[in-house]
Amino acid sequence: MSMDFASSADLGEKEQMLEVLADGVYALTADGDPNIGAIEGDDFLVCFEALATPVAASKWLARLREHTDKPIRYLVLSHYHAVRVLGASAFNAEQIVAHETTAALIAERGKEDWESEFGRMPRLAAGAETVPGLTWPTVTFADRMTINLGEKRGNLVLQHFGRGHTEGDIVAWLPRQKILFAGDLVEAQAALYTGDAFHREWSTTTLDALEALQAAVLIGGRGAVSHGREAVDGAIEQTRHFIQVMLAEVGAVQQRGGTLKDAFNAVHSALFDQYGHWPIFEHCLPFDVSRVWDELSGIERPVIWTAERDRQIWDQLQG
Numbered sequence: 001m002s003m004d005f006a007s008s009a010d011l012g013e014k015e016q017m018l019e020v021l022a023d024g025v026y027a028l029t030a031d032g033d034p035n036i037g038a039i040e041g042d043d044f045l046v047c048f049e050a051l052a053t054p055v056a057a058s059k060w061l062a063r064l065r066e067h068t069d070k071p072i073r074y075l076v077l078s079h080y081h082a083v084r085v086l087g088a089s090a091f092n093a094e095q096i097v098a099h100e101t102t103a104a105l106i107a108e109r110g111k112e113d114w115e116s117e118f119g120r121m122p123r124l125a126a127g128a129e130t131v132p133g134l135t136w137p138t139v140t141f142a143d144r145m146t147i148n149l150g151e152k153r154g155n156l157v158l159q160h161f162g163r164g165h166t167e168g169d170i171v172a173w174l175p176r177q178k179i180l181f182a183g184d185l186v187e188a189q190a191a192l193y194t195g196d197a198f199h200r201e202w203s204t205t206t207l208d209a210l211e212a213l214q215a216a217v218l219i220g221g222r223g224a225v226s227h228g229r230e231a232v233d234g235a236i237e238q239t240r241h242f243i244q245v246m247l248a249e250v251g252a253v254q255q256r257g258g259t260l261k262d263a264f265n266a267v268h269s270a271l272f273d274q275y276g277h278w279p280i281f282e283h284c285l286p287f288d289v290s291r292v293w294d295e296l297s298g299i300e301r302p303v304i305w306t307a308e309r310d311r312q313i314w315d316q317l318q319g
Helices: 054-064 100-120 199-212 229-255 260-275 281-296 307-317
Strands: 017-022 025-030 033-040 045-048 072-076 095-099 139-141 144-148 155-159 171-174 179-183 217-220
Touching (some): 095 100, 139 144, 217 229, 229 281, 260 281, 260 307
Parallel strands (some): 072 095
Antiparallel strands (some): 017 025, 025 033, 155 171, 171 179
16 A cells, blocks of 8 residues: 655644753754754844744744844755745844855755645645745855854854755854754754755765764754764764665665665665654655665766656655
């Protein structure tokens, strides 16, 4: 029997938890839904990620306002995916910050990604009619951008460590507090979505650079906040292992002349016992394996996902 498409049947409310990670540092996690955060400066706020719609973002902001009424100066977007960025208008931020490649990806494939992701995850798209259009960064950078939070709070460093979950992922790092907002470069007890990824670079040099920060607290793209060095390293290594298994299994199938369906079955079998119970595992895997297959076949940049292509891959691999 075939599965319901992607997360189309996942319509139940998720339990949200707001954590105060340090003075003026907040994270909202939600049982495998996209995580979101905020960092206070002396007289302003930096928000990290925007959720999928202004309706969803407004609910987060209402909870944040129980802790601080500072104006939002910066909204930082870790990458271009619709469920991370299309709620941006609710923030009324003075500046929207992203990597320069993220801005180019929005122009190249933002509309298609919007239609694709809202079709895959209708619950996250509640209030879709309130999205005014694509979210465009107003400030971009190539490697590193530092925001001075004030004398008491230190700096917030935004940095691009290389390609990974997408071509333009950035993280937000608080050196004084040793807190890392990693975006979807790291997931903690949640399956990886890698349909737009660069798996070989992500699983080596990009994750190596994140690990070298020696964070004490890590907020990944999904899953619980990781507290302590052991938990942080565990989240990074789990992410690395998930990718490495996919690369090894798909590569082996290609070497023996197998098909994409053979590769999906091999990856599913190899990962299921350890990761199959985690949020969105079944949802992600067809799109993940398809991208690994392309990458190992020499297709350097990810093929654009459309609602039509989503269904074709799903029917081929999960049908």
